[in-house]
Amino acid sequence: MSSGVEPVLSVRNLTVHYGAARALGDVSLDVLPGEIVTIVGGNGAGKSTLLKTVSGVPELMKSVRGSVTVLGRRATRLSAHRIAGLGLAHVPEGRRVFPESTVAENLLLGAYRRRDRAAVAADLEAVFDRFPVLRERRRQAAGLLSGGEQQMLAIGRGLMSRPRVLLLDEPSLGLAPILVDEVFAIVEALRAEGTTILLVEQMAARALAIADRAYVLETGTVVAEGRAADLAADPQVRAAYLGAERR
Ligand code: ATP
Numbered sequence: 001m002s003s004g005v006e007p008v009l010s011v012r013n014l015t016v017h018y019g020a021a022r023a024l025g026d027v028s029l030d031v032l033p034g035e036i037v038t039i040v041g042g043n044g045a046g047k048s049t050l051l052k053t054v055s056g057v058p059e060l061m062k063s064v065r066g067s068v069t070v071l072g073r074r075a076t077r078l079s080a081h082r083i084a085g086l087g088l089a090h091v092p093e094g095r096r097v098f099p100e101s102t103v104a105e106n107l108l109l110g111a112y113r114r115r116d117r118a119a120v121a122a123d124l125e126a127v128f129d130r131f132p133v134l135r136e137r138r139r140q141a142a143g144l145l146s147g148g149e150q151q152m153l154a155i156g157r158g159l160m161s162r163p164r165v166l167l168l169d170e171p172s173l174g175l176a177p178i179l180v181d182e183v184f185a186i187v188e189a190l191r192a193e194g195t196t197i198l199l200v201e202q203m204a205a206r207a208l209a210i211a212d213r214a215y216v217l218e219t220g221t222v223v224a225e226g227r228a229a230d231l232a233a234d235p236q237v238r239a240a241y242l243g244a245e246r247r
Contacts, residue, residue: 005032006072008165008196009054009088014066016046016053016220023049024220026066031165031198036191038199038207038228040241041217047200048093050217051167054198055090056080071164085113087164093173093200095154099143103134106142106153110160120160127156130186148179155186165196172203184210204241208232216241 007030016024024046031037039047053060054068054075061077068075070086078086089110097106107127111120128135131152137145142153151171158166168187172180180203188210191197201207208214211228216237224231231237 007031007069008033008071009198010067010069011050011054012067012069014050014053014064014068016049016060016065017063018049018060022220024053027217027220027222028066029215029222029225031196033196034191034194035212036187036197036199036210038201038204038211038214039217040201040204040207040214040231040237042241044219045217046220047217048169049220051090051092051169051198051200054083055088055167056083081113084161084163087162088167089158089161089163089165090167091154091158091169091171093169095147095150097142097145097150097153097157100141102139103142103145103153104138107134107156107160110157113161123160123162127159130159130189131156148175148182151175151179151183152186155183159190159195163195165198166190167198167200169200170202171199172201172206180206205232208242 009031011027011029014024014027027050039050041047053064056079064077070083070088073086075083075086107124114120133149134152134156142150145153171183175183184206187197187199199207199211208228208231214228214231215222216224224237
């Protein structure tokens with residue numbers, strides 16, 4: 001990059017297919033240390049596919065062309081757990097918590113690669129400090145949590161791997177407005193603490209308001225990129241993505 005700072009995550013010329021259908025075409029992006037970068041785009045634009053490809057979701061791997069680099073290490077077509085080992089955590093759309101397992105068990109699954117037990121225990125406490133409701137419910141089955149609590153759990157589980165870069169897919173999806181506020185506040189707090197974040201959000205205006213930079217995806221292709229504030233002020237972006245959104 002021209003800034004001379006090495007990206008935490010770098011994607012080059014990524015093309016991905018589901019069978020014969022192209023979901024991503026020649027996508028390139030960078031996420032620099034400490035940034036929030038958001039991907040803006042309509043339904044089916046390829047946002048989730050991008051995050052899944054970066055984090056190594058197996059169903060896509062055979063079709064991937066191009067490259068993904070995490071902290072300078074080549075991650076293209078590595079297995080998801082190897083990519084996690086490079087310092088990347090993915091909080092998928094729809095939370096995907098294990099409903100029969102307890103809250104604490106779900107969180108500890110996020111640390112399954114780690115052998116530093118004392119530090120894991122400390123990080124579990126840190127997640128409970130961040131999300132006190134999870135401490136209260138630590139012995140409950142995760143499936144009994146509300147949608148908002150499950151989102152906190154999914155983010156907490158991602159943090160348990162001590163990621164350098166966190167991928168968040170639609171963290172506000174289906175949440176009541178007050179919880180949406182909470183989720184955005186959490187994302188900002190994480191960035192303030194030094195976590196680098198790649199954020200996919202339907203609430204594009206809110207995502208752009210907290211992001212440093214953004215990329216606009218249409219039918220699998222990057223059609224615009226730049227400073228989030230500039231894109232939020234761009235008439236075309238406003239008309240296409242920000243019109244209907246309140247707040
Ligand atoms: P949304 O906001 O609706 O989740 P998105 O931008 O995340 O959309 P993707 O879910 O990445 O978009 O989908 C990109 C394209 O790939 C769409 O055309 C979608 O129909 C297709 N697609 C996604 N998942 C699959 C799958 N498992 N099998 C086949 N096609 C898929």
